[in-house]
Amino acid sequence: MGNYYGKGTINFDNAPSVHSYASAVGPKEGQGPLADYFDYIGEEAALGEKSWEMAEVILQKSAFRSALEKGQLAETDISFIFAGDLLNQCTCSSYGIRDFDIPFIGLFGACSTMAESLALASVFVESGLAQNAAAMTSSHFCSAERQFRMPVNYGGQRTPASQWTATAAGCVVVAPRKAPPYVRAATFGKVTDMGVKDVNNMGGAMAGAAYETISTHLANTQQSINDFDMILTGDLGKVGSGLLIDLFKRDSVDIARVHADCGLMLYKISEQDVHAGASGCGCSASVLCGYILKRISEGKLKNVLFTATGALMSPTMSQQGESIPAVAHAVHISAE
């Protein structure tokens, strides 16, 4: 089993493989710059379902089924599913997974779920507890928007710092070591609270957690940013990415050189009216399971530190005047 490098960080000695992966997105994401990389693009937001929640369920099931198919696996080959999502009670995960006869380990990490689930699936595979383990998450603009902010049809004005919750899902199947991409290490983050109270500035709330987790990973593994082609955050967007770069500047580290953010990759920012960029569990999930893992598989990216960022924002707590805590989890995925 992997070594325990230091607080929060796991080294996978016998790094498990990303066996297969798939993504499913909505129409807006299908008009973005990564359209060619997605396995399924829905034609309209409801995907033919009677509710947005059920549409999101469809996205997650579609990503899971595509990942199985692309990996030539049957449902019975999957030992455990690690999944969660943004909706209250992680609805889309449990309502999706009830159709499968597979043990379910439910997670809540908000938009950090893709990294959290991928790290845990890797722990189970490396330790021999799972033959194959699936890691999965999703989000949907309409289901998230009405839960966290405004009724969608109300058409509330969006602030410049606000981000667009992706209608998207991603699924990775992790298997014992065979071929790249490999999962080489992971760091589970701490809850970090920057004191941000603006529910329209998720990037600002999450930047501190991303900084904390990336710094911890580099320190614990005795690596520097030079060991990575790309340090990829989940959904900091314009505001959060700027803050992350500033936070690293205090340590005299120019992270901008290798930093990319899924929230700035999913849409044509200037054309698609998404203000500070994309967000949501499905943002980092679909960018990872669409574009990034393909680039790593092709050897065009060698070492990526995938750091999904989650704002643990509760409307109830915000209404009580509380600030927004955040968490980030990092997974080192490698072509080597």
Next chain:
Amino acid sequence: MGNYYGKGTINFDNAPSVHSYASAVGPKEGQGPLADYFDYIGEEAALGEKSWEMAEVILQKSAFRSALEKGQLAETDISFIFAGDLLNQCTCSSYGIRDFDIPFIGLFGACSTMAESLALASVFVESGLAQNAAAMTSSHFCSAERQFRMPVNYGGQRTPASQWTATAAGCVVVAPRKAPPYVRAATFGKVTDMGVKDVNNMGGAMAGAAYETISTHLANTQQSINDFDMILTGDLGKVGSGLLIDLFKRDSVDIARVHADCGLMLYKISEQDVHAGASGCGCSASVLCGYILKRISEGKLKNVLFTATGALMSPTMSQQGESIPAVAHAVHISAE
């Protein structure tokens, strides 16, 4: 590391120890039959806080701090915290844990969280990824009631099948094998949907998941109910416990002989006006971390299959006419 027994079940070869444990409850629970076993009993529902949510945060922090103290551990001795709760965005876990400098792995399993977190903490300890790992959860009658059903002050009539969400928290610290209680095995359950749509009948919704997980555990480990002093479910209450017994009768198994339910142990059912019993993440957590682990430590119980049961109930999905899926996770805790 533990063997992989069969689908969903983990055997801990070198069974980790329950190093310490603690519970914290509200005033109603402090008037119940297990009052003598709790580490902290609040005097009133708000515990001196300005909101019920913050009161629940206090319960979880209190249970965590007591578990550290009883185990003579410092915060720095804990490698990871596995936690979640019933509230949207698992609020009470993240707002509690932000005060600690410890990596956080957020879970959502509704009332199955105590078993889910305990099983994952055991995996991390047994595999050498954690020195000590904490497993923790909570619930609060008032915060849960207004989120899932009615505004508390409205005083809505409660149905006979309804259960009383416990105001309670529990925390277990798992450490490498040294002394009993030991965590010997665990089974992660599947999402099981019995088609129950009554949001006041959580026991009915969960009975099928409990049956599924207990049966799977016994089959995978080649054990029978005779190998246990107690098969303890989380919060099936009167209705769900009856259904569980009936489900096992179909297999000619008289589980009633060894079955107990935390939901029927926390209150004086006939006197405390709780209808079908207790429920909530904090129900099984406080009964486990108050009464049961003490009985196992003293050798009065030898082998307990602790099966926490979670109704993955979403008010949004219920309003859309959907049934309530459920999940149960089982952990074999032993004095031997």
